[in-house]
Amino acid sequence: MDDAPDPRLAPLRHDGHLLPGHGPLLRAAPGAPTRARKALARLWAQGVLVRLGAGLYVPLAHWCALAPWDRYTLACAGYALLHPTARFTGTAAAHLHGLPLAQTPPEIRLRSPAPGHRARRPLAASAFSDLADTRGRRLPAPPAVRWTWNGVQAPADDGGELRRRRLASGGPEGEAPPPGPLPPVTVEAALSDGTLLGPVTVDALPTVQLALGSGPVFREAVVPLDGLRRRLPGPSAAWAERHADRLPTRAARERFERAWGFSDPRAESAGESLSRALIHELGFAAPHLQRTVFGRDGRAIGRTDFWWEEVDVVGEFDGIGKYDVDLHASAAERRQAITREKEREVALRRVCRDVARWTWADLREPAGLEAELVRAGVPRRS
Template identity: 30%
Template sequence: MRLLRARRLDDGLHSGTALSDAVRAGRMLRLRRGVYVEVSDWVRTPPWDRHLITVIATTAQEGDVVFCRESALALHGVPLLEVPDAVRRRCTSRGAARRVPAPSMTGSRSRGQVRGMLAAATGPGEPVPTETICVGLPTHRLEPTLPAGMSRSAARRAPDGGEPALPREELDASVVPWCAADVAAYVVEPLALAVVDTVPRLSFAEGVVILDAVLGGHTRSGARVEVAELAAWTDRLPSRRLRERWDRALAAADPRAESPGESWSRVRLDELGFELPELQSRIDVEDRTYWVDVEWLGAGIAGEFDGGMKYTRAARLSGQDPSQVVYAEKIREDAIRSTGRDMVRWGWAELRHPERLARLLVVHGVPRPRAAGR
């Protein structure tokens, strides 16, 4: 995928004119002022990557932008459970701290024209997305976090302007290899600070997903953080409520969880009152060793979160047909069952509708020592 930037051409003309015409014709979308993407590329991109593309477009437009919270985490390669509702970046003055609406991605095109544009950009047999995917993400400008003992008002009254230097680091543009945008690097807050500043502001499940990933190194780049690195930034949490939410999420984190689905599953199991299982359990069958996401050791039940993507990803990496991957997984499951263990699987639908997950686990006899929510 390539993002196109409006620029002056060698003949003295400006490419922005042609790009604006392409928006009016339904071939391009405007992500930020002067930054465009082809409609077909946008339609084929999953929602979580659309946020990341908009972060990249913001860099292309504004240059030296320090990204924070979820936007920094996305650039660091940390998986997020929910798609962020804005691009988040730092600003250095009170007057600049606000939400800036995104430009119209489709110009003056009517809803009917947008629907027709999306239909034309959708492959045969694929569902046509709704026009809501062409509603751009705003930019949320946030004042910097402050060290312990420095209040916001005191920082503003300081003679030198008050704000301490923004913690920052540069990430090479190669951290997002699938998107070319004529950008040399992205400026972000350090990973540990971004985690501490983000986790207590999200739901408990979202926070656990982030912590599991960074503590276990299950990020796109393999980057991980240690608890001590996180502790070094917790003095920047400005309220007791945020510190309590942080402590609760950190206490529930487990680096052995290898995917957001596994992390959210553990949260759901606890919410529903089920016994928490052993993670990444090893099962030996004759001369083969298998690993399962979870196992209730005393009950003889193995469980796995099945997000569906592992079949297509495994097929792509191995060169096998997806049906071969599914068959191999069946052989694996049959081998595990041959040990006398039961096997239960669930996916995103059960996590988003916990009553379904509860019914499934009860049918398989998963121990449930207490009622849900207690």
């Protein structure tokens, strides 16, 4: 990514007319003269900026260079900057908490203030001006905003204080009302490189756990639950035990119990979690996770994502990371990373019967994953 500041923004920065502390988000500072806002609007009209809301912009080159998940974070932070009382829920809250997801959400989910209030609209009326330079590519549009009533909320945990007060005052234990919903929390939105974008208000993690874990798509529920188990193994297990009965229907509770029971902290990425869920859905035997493989000389070759002991087959999910040129300092470093990966596979094949490999494309179209596992001889569940 080209981080060189646009010279057309230099006068606004020099004069202190831009709001600081929000990364690449551009907005006139409080008290800035009208000409500062007009200058930003003029740069948008010239195709230099992307509009994320009324008076809120980001440089077009920066927007296009960001990874999809960082563009989503930036859009959420921009909306929160313009609407400080907004409360992010569902996949938006999970993303802002830093939990992995099966895919970058197509919408920003906001909690409606009351049941029955539902709406959807673009983040900005016109994100790109007619003069925006496409350079022969399709410009990545900002996500839409959707308000939805989410009745799933974890209860506030008072540690039994309410019950103790009732008993101390001589009241019967059964009269204590159920605890109210857990209030939202504020977290700092940040890009993958650590750039801080400002505070956002989100559902608390126990509420996110319930909402996503009880979702209708098993594979999409497993991914954030794996990440939550990995980050907070003790607290997340306690929340699941205490809060599952807060789900409104038996079907929701059963979905949550299935996904939570299947979740595993040893899955180290969204791709591994999604792979694991799809392997299960496709009917294959459950693999061992993160097994260290040793060469014939006794030296460790490395940890494998998956291993089927009964057929001595290794499974490897190839994420974009080691092949992504932006994650390496130079083309030479990228070539070295690819060479190391190929040498690792050769070493694995010397000590294992076969190595099955798949990519994000195979997870988006699971028939590809299924064909690769069948080719390698991975058994189905009996």
